Amino acid sequence: MSGQSSYTPRSGLSKWIDQRLPLPRFINDTMMTFPTPRNLNIWYTFGGILTFCLGVQIITGIVLAMHYVANAGMAFNSVESIMRDVNYGWLVRFIHSTGASMFFLAVYLHMFRGLYYGSYKAPRELIWIIGVLIYLLMMATAFFGYVLPWGQMSFWGATVITSLFSSIDQIVPHLGTAITTWLWGDFAVGDATLNRFFSLHYLLPFIIAGVVGLHIWALHVPGNNNPLGIDVKSPQDTVPFHPYYTVKDAFYLCLYVLLFAVFVFYAPDFFGNPDNYEPANALVTPPDIVPEWYLLPFYAMLRAIPQKLIGVLVLGGAIVTLVFIPWLDTSRVRSCRFRPLMKQFFWAFAVDCLILGYCGSQGVDAVLFGVPLIWLARLGTLYYFGYFWVLMPVIGLIETPKPLPASIAQSVLGDSATAPAE
Amino acid sequence: MRFVTKIILAGLVMAPVAAFAQTAPAISTTRLAPKHEEFAFEGPFGTYDRGALQRGFQVYKEVCSACHNLDHIAFHNMYEPGGPGFTEAQAKAIAAGYQIPADPNDKGETMDEKGVRLTRAGTLADHFPPPFPNEEAARANNSGALPPDLSMIVKARAGGPQYVYSIITGFSAKPPAGFKVTEGKYFNPYFEGWNISMPPPLVANAVTYSDGTKATIEQQAHDVTVFLSWASDPKMEERKRTGLGVLIFLVVLSGLLFLSYRKVWANMH
Ligand code: HEM
Numbered sequence: 001m002s003g004q005s006s007y008t009p010r011s012g013l014s015k016w017i018d019q020r021l022p023l024p025r026f027i028n029d030t031m032m033t034f035p036t037p038r039n040l041n042i043w044y045t046f047g048g049i050l051t052f053c054l055g056v057q058i059i060t061g062i063v064l065a066m067h068y069v070a071n072a073g074m075a076f077n078s079v080e081s082i083m084r085d086v087n088y089g090w091l092v093r094f095i096h097s098t099g100a101s102m103f104f105l106a107v108y109l110h111m112f113r114g115l116y117y118g119s120y121k122a123p124r125e126l127i128w129i130i131g132v133l134i135y136l137l138m139m140a141t142a143f144f145g146y147v148l149p150w151g152q153m154s155f156w157g158a159t160v161i162t163s164l165f166s167s168i169d170q171i172v173p174h175l176g177t178a179i180t181t182w183l184w185g186d187f188a189v190g191d192a193t194l195n196r197f198f199s200l201h202y203l204l205p206f207i208i209a210g211v212v213g214l215h216i217w218a219l220h221v222p223g224n225n226n227p228l229g230i231d232v233k234s235p236q237d238t239v240p241f242h243p244y245y246t247v248k249d250a251f252y253l254c255l256y257v258l259l260f261a262v263f264v265f266y267a268p269d270f271f272g273n274p275d276n277y278e279p280a281n282a283l284v285t286p287p288d289i290v291p292e293w294y295l296l297p298f299y300a301m302l303r304a305i306p307q308k309l310i311g312v313l314v315l316g317g318a319i320v321t322l323v324f325i326p327w328l329d330t331s332r333v334r335s336c337r338f339r340p341l342m343k344q345f346f347w348a349f350a351v352d353c354l355i356l357g358y359c360g361s362q363g364v365d366a367v368l369f370g371v372p373l374i375w376l377a378r379l380g381t382l383y384y385f386g387y388f389w390v391l392m393p394v395i396g397l398i399e400t401p402k403p404l405p406a407s408i409a410q411s412v413l414g415d416s417a418t419a420p421a422e
Numbered sequence: 423m424r425f426v427t428k429i430i431l432a433g434l435v436m437a438p439v440a441a442f443a444q445t446a447p448a449i450s451t452t453r454l455a456p457k458h459e460e461f462a463f464e465g466p467f468g469t470y471d472r473g474a475l476q477r478g479f480q481v482y483k484e485v486c487s488a489c490h491n492l493d494h495i496a497f498h499n500m501y502e503p504g505g506p507g508f509t510e511a512q513a514k515a516i517a518a519g520y521q522i523p524a525d526p527n528d529k530g531e532t533m534d535e536k537g538v539r540l541t542r543a544g545t546l547a548d549h550f551p552p553p554f555p556n557e558e559a560a561r562a563n564n565s566g567a568l569p570p571d572l573s574m575i576v577k578a579r580a581g582g583p584q585y586v587y588s589i590i591t592g593f594s595a596k597p598p599a600g601f602k603v604t605e606g607k608y609f610n611p612y613f614e615g616w617n618i619s620m621p622p623p624l625v626a627n628a629v630t631y632s633d634g635t636k637a638t639i640e641q642q643a644h645d646v647t648v649f650l651s652w653a654s655d656p657k658m659e660e661r662k663r664t665g666l667g668v669l670i671f672l673v674v675l676s677g678l679l680f681l682s683y684r685k686v687w688a689n690m691h
Contacts, residue, residue: 038690080494080574083657090657091664239690247686251679258672265665266466269577277578277654287614 005029030220035238036245037226039412043113044224045252046106052253053103054212058205060096068148070198072191075150076279094268100142101271102260104294107135115325116346118334119225125326130215132322137208139295144201146292150194151276156289158197159189164302167309188282228411229334230404237408288363296360297353301384303364304377314381321388328388330396338402342395349387356380449601451616456584457591459644463651464583466666469659470652475506477631478649481642484629486572489564489620492550494573495653504659505652510546517544522551565606567619576647576654587647588612591639593622 007025009015014024067086069078082089111131114120120128147158162183168176185192223232232238239245263270271293275286291299298315305311336343359366359377366373405411462471479500482492497517500508508516521541526532532540544551550573554560561568570578579585592612603609607617624639631637652658 077494084494084499090661094661243686244690247679247683251676251683254672254676254679258669258676261665261668261672265661265668268661274578274580274582277574 006033030216031246032240032242034220034241035223035232035235036241037224037232037237037408038239038244039226039228039408040224040245040248041227042252043109043116043227045249046110046113048249049106049253049256050103050110051212052256053099053106054205054209056099057096057103058209060092060099061202061205063092064096065202068198070148070195072150072194072280075148075194079149090268091264094264098260098263098268098271100145101292101294102256102263103138104142106256107138108294111135112350115349116336117225117227118229118329118331118336120326121229121329121331121334122326123222124219124225127215127218128326129323130211130218132319134208134211134215135322136319137204137211141201141204141208142292142294144197144204147194147197148201149276150280152278152280152284152286153273153276153289155189155280155282156286157291158193160289161291162189162193164308164312164315167312170309225334226408227335227337228405228408229338230408233407234409290361293357293361296358297356297380297384298360300356300358300360300377301381303360304374304381318381318384321385325388325392328392330393331399331401332396333401333404338404339395339399340402341399342391345387345391345395349383352380352383352387356384449598451601451614453614453616454588454592454611456581456588456612459584459587459647461583461644461648461651463648463658466662468662470504470648472507473633473635474645474648475652476508477633477635477642478645478647479506480629480631481624481646482572482649485623485642486646487550488553489560489569491552491569491571492573492653493552493571494549495656496547496549497544498546499656502656505656506649514546517546517548520544520548520551522548565619569620572650573653576651578654583647583651585612586650587643589618589620590624590646591643 005025005028007018007028009018009024018024064082067078067082067089069075079093082093084090086092114128114131143157143161147154162180165179165183166176168179170176181187183193184190185196223238273290290296298318301318302311302315305314331339331342333339336346356377359373359380362373364374368376462468462474482490497513497520499505500513500516501510520543522544524532524540524542527540534540552560554563557568576582576586581588589610589612592610593608595609595611597603597609597616601609601616604617607619608621609616610618610620624642626639627637629637629642635641
């Protein structure tokens with residue numbers, strides 16, 4: 001995008017359009033000839049997979065909304081009717097419900113990729129921050145969506161999460177309660193809440209789509225980072241996006257869709273909770289209120305803190321922390337490939353997130369090998385914050401990175417890279 | 423509103439305390455793991471056994487329907503593909519055997535002169551009518567407990583078909599010494615808390631199968647569980663069949679894409 005466009009229209013029609021609206025040029029420059037590092041690995045295919053996931057959620061969501069009834073008395077049955085009476089309604093619904101999990105799986109791999117290769121470091125800080133915004137919007141969208149079928153977990157999940165705001169009462173008396181009532185539109189989670197959540201659930205994915213546009217726009221200024229974390233230095237370091245990365249992305253996307261299809265057709269309720277096939281009932285509290293798997297680490301942090309307001313602040317802090325990563329990391333090199341010390345803490349951090357997720361999935365009083373899980377969750381929370389706020393700045397200063405290769409081309413092709421391009 | 427929040431907060435705080443108080447006595451009344459009953463519809467190629475579906479429907483109709491709804495099932499589902507495999511005529515006859523509250527007649531009445539609700543015979547478009555007119559009536563007839571709708575039960579319980587099978591066959595065991603069954607309830611260790619408000623529903627030979635199958639308790643339980651599994655997931659066969667085609671297509675496409683990928687990148691390394 002930056003720099004001169006090399007586009008030459010190939011037909012009279014595209015020339016005619018290009019002179020009036022340079023859309024063919026834009027597509028050519030951003031999706032065809034865009035110079036892309038030649039060493040991107042499988043972890044770089046998740047951006048394309050995420051775009052696909054967003055499209056799938058929007059398309060299936062629009063079809064579901066044609067049959068769904070956002071009314072507390074009818075929502076549950078309308079979803080069952082989609083499953084039973086609408087032609088291929090079961091398919092559309094299972095794609096949408098499984099799709100949310102596949103979306104989060106991809107975004108987590110995408111984010112860990114960025115952490116490992118230091119993709120958030122200059123000049124890509126804004127790409128990262130916009131990504132965190134997307135992630136936040138995704139969590140909100142998924143939360144609203146989970147409420148819509150109006151099962152027991154929908155109702156009680158909505159109640160627990162919205163009541164978190166009432167903890168503000170501890171700072172300004174009555175303010176938190178007032179906010180919660182305002183969010184509910186009533187004195188309890190009910191019809192008014194369901195209606196506004198439906199409205200927002202329909203709206204947010206389109207906002208996400210817009211923000212993804214900014215994300216990719218920002219990406220196309222410096223271009224992709226890569227597993228070596230070194231800058232592109234010569235045209236030899238790159239290949240045109242098409243056909244090299246279109247075909248690679250398509251292949252891995254197809255594998256991802258294969259995994260997706262196994263869940264949709266053979267284990268459609270794998271990610272769900274049986275309680276959500278029980279209609280919402282304000283008088284019966286389920287024994288364990290558990291959020292969807294992708295929110296479990298945060299849920300564990302929330303419950304690890306005995307004081308509710310502090311718990312809520314920790315929960316929010318865990319996400320806000322991500323925004324500061326570009327400045328918390330003091331390392332001179334980007335990629336953990338050349339950071340022997342940080343690499344180990346990185347993997348410990350990945351395991352830490354899994355442990356937190358496990359803690360969040362268990363009952364409040366659960367015990368593992370005689371250790372109350374709440375203590376494990378507290379340690380996990382400590383490491384989560386310690387990783388970003390202590391290890392990242394300190395390790396970057398004390399670590400001696402391994403020597404970096406001279407260029408991407410040299411690393412891929414060996415010494416033949418010094419010969420003229422093929 | 424403050425009240426509601428307080429209840430929720432109290433609930434969050436009290437849950438561990440309450441759980442501790444419950445587990446304190448010598449006997450833990452956590453439900454037992456369900457029995458390992460096997461069903462032909464499990465696994466990626468499993469389908470519902472038509473014979474079991476039809477017999478299971480008979481058990482539902484003659485036993486369970488005295489107390490339990492089957493809200494999400496319509497009579498036309500009975501002859502649709504992937505279901506019990508009745509003919510359309512049989513499904514019509516099943517429907518006609520049920521009385522449904524009628525619409526106002528041409529005088530605008532919904533009651534006869536004795537004040538009894540006017541009814542009409544069921545049609546294919548109707549859903550199975552509930553045994554009780556409302557929740558209060560259902561509770562009044564079941565010592566305060568509400569028999570849940572059975573058309574979602576297999577999906578709505580962890581353990582699915584094995585759980586349902588275990589509940590309805592789980593009454594025979596004697597309670598362990600030291601466990602007192604609550605007055606008006608029944609001992610069932612597969613149910614959380616071990617006290618269930620449902621009396622043992624199955625009796626050997628209480629139904630007579632027309633295909634000659636011996637109606638033991640286990641046989642009836644197996645059959646009705648197959649029927650209820652279908653009621654929870656009537657599109658299962660269509661889903662697995664479609665899935666097979668989709669997976670084959672995706673595997674072939676992946677293969678082709680892999681070859682293209684290899685070809686495009688052939689002299690790039
Ligand atoms: C709807 C969600 C998202 C979509 C559709 C999306 C899409 C993309 C695409 C297409 C790319 C370029 C290809 C690639 O490198 O994978 C990309 C790059 C990137 N994304 Fe995302 N993304 C999403 C969410 C996120 C989130 C939540 C984060 C982090 C918090 C993030 C961080 C990044 C970064 C740092 C890059 C630059 C990577 C590099 O060049 O190494 N993205 N994104």
